[in-house]
Amino acid sequence: MVRKKYYTKIAILAMLLAVLSMYSKYAESTNEKFPELTFTTENSEEMPLSEFDPNELSADQWQKLGFSEKQTATILKYKEIVGGRFISKEQLKKCYSISEEKFSAIEAYILLPETNQEGKTFTSTDGNFVKKELRISGKFNPDRYSQADWEDMGFSEKQAGAILKYKNYLGGSFVSKEKFKECFIISDENYAKLEPYLILPAKTPDNFVKNKFKRDTIREKINYKTFDPNELDREGWQKLGFSEKQANVIVNYKERNLKGSFKNLEEIKSCFVINEDKFNEMKPFIRISNIKSSEAKKPESSATDFAKTDLNSITFKQLLEYGFDEKAAGSMIGFRKKLGGFVTKEQILETYNIDKELTQKLVNTAPLDVSKVQKYSLAEAPEEWLKSHPYFKYSADKIIYFRMSNPDDKKIWKFIKVKPEYEARMRLYVK
Incomplete structure (x- = not known):
């Protein structure tokens, strides 16, 4: 009995010592600083895009498109699995590391046939898209090159436009050969050809600060002369x-x-x-x-009163009148047609190839009438509408399949499991 009490006391003492030891370690740990946490997010800045053949992109160029190093590795591995080259947009879209949203953003620029069948019958001199050789006449300052100059050199219209967008993205100047090389559509091969002729500093100045919203971050001084x-x-x-x-x-x-x-x-x-x-x-x-300042007339008002012009009815001609170029006006009208009409003004700012500042000014001025925009329930929406609408087409097959046995919108939403931001856009057109 005595021995039993002795061992009991020993056990209790051991437990107390263990508790004291644990408390001591905890007290010491509270004095330690937790490591600083940092969160990484995707770069939200909009990099200029232009047409490209995904078969020609290096790992670095895929990353310039906005893909992570891991996603890029997956894309290149997938390329090997399908035979060493992509034959269609349909095939590329199946790569699981390219999200529906990302594919939608780059789809218009991909130089591939739409379907696998078209890809199999596509022919050219080497089985790929025919590339133009660059024509370089001599040394040049790329800051002074216009759209026409880049096209004359051998770049396509979209590529030339993207180069100029990239220049504006940097603040109105390419700044250096280093920065010029970072332009997404300037491949390593083309840069090697252009580099000896570029009149630019080799290195980027230490004081360079990129400002995509202010064009004159680095600007040449203009030697003005009298002009009309x-x-x-x-x-x-x-x-x-x-x-x-x-x-x-x-x-x-x-x-x-x-x-x-x-x-x-x-x-x-x-x-x-x-x-x-x-x-x-x-x-x-x-x-x-021929106009004296004392006799100068007041500015003539525009033929269109944009404060009374519905953004869902505004015409191509009226957009040109407001100041848009033909490409931007066409993009806006085309996007509106695909959507079946805008439901919010924010959608208009999502249009590709537009001047966002000019567009912001327009949407602040003009009204938006949404009364004629067609909306459907998921259970009743026409198949053709689902498959062609920009917000629904990637989920169309799932919706059509599931609603055959479950024609209930709540159940369909649960089944398709789209991301919250995608669902929010889709619900704009659901009644």
């Missing part, structure tokens, strides 16, 4: 420091809104893309011929 704004064409405005897109807006504004000519300084200042600083910089050199 009514005699300038697009190239003339570009020589004054405006981008090609800005030059197009100015010329369209003059031709369509002002019936072909600036009448006074105020009309120039009122142009959307000419900010106050730029106007004051140019003002001393502006000479408007």
Whole structure:
């Protein structure tokens, strides 16, 4: 009995010592600093895109498209599995590391046939898309090259546009050969050909700060001379420091809104893309011929009252009148048609190939009537509508399959399991 009590006391003492030891370690750990946590997210900045053949992309170029290192490795492995080259968009889309949202964003730029069947019958000199050879006449400053100059060199219209977008993305200048090389559509092969002819510093300046919203982060000083704004064409405005897109807006504004000519300084200042600083910089050199300042007329109002023009009814011609170029106007009208009409103004800002600042100004001015936009329940939506609508087409087959036995919207939503952000967009068109 005595021995039993002795062992009991020993056991209790051991337990107390263990508890004290654990407490001591805990107390010591509270004095330690927790490691700083950092969270990584995808780069939200919109990199310029242009047409590309996915069979030609290196791992680095896939990453420039926005894919992670792991996703890129999966894509390249998938390419080997399917025979060493992708034959269609349909095949590429099946790669599980390319999300539906990401594929939708790059689909229009992919240089591949739509379906596997078309890919199998596609022929060219080497079984791929025929590439143009670059024509380089001599040393050049890429900052001064226009859309036409890049196209003359051998780039496609979309590629040339993307190069200029990338320049604007950097702040209006390529800055250095290093930065020029980072342009997504400049392949390593083409850069090797262009590099000896580039009139740019080899290295990026230490004080360079990229600012995609301010064009003059690094800007050449303009040596102004007296000029008549009514005699300038697009190239003339570009020589004054405006981008090609800005030059197009100015010329369209003059031709369509002002019936072909600036009448006074105020009309120039009122142009959307000419900010106050730029106007004051140019003002001393502006000479408007044949019009005396005392006799200058007030700006003529646009033929269209955009404050009363429904964004779901606005025409291609009216968008040109407002200042959009043909490509942007066509994109907006085309996107609206695919959607069956806009339901929110935010959707308009999602349109590809548009000037977001000009578009923001338009949506702030014009009303949006959604009363005629067609909406359906998931159980009753026409198959053709589901398969063609930008927000539903990737889930169309699942919806059509499941609703045959479960024609209930709540159950269909649970079955298709789309991401919350996708569901929010889809519900805009569900009644």
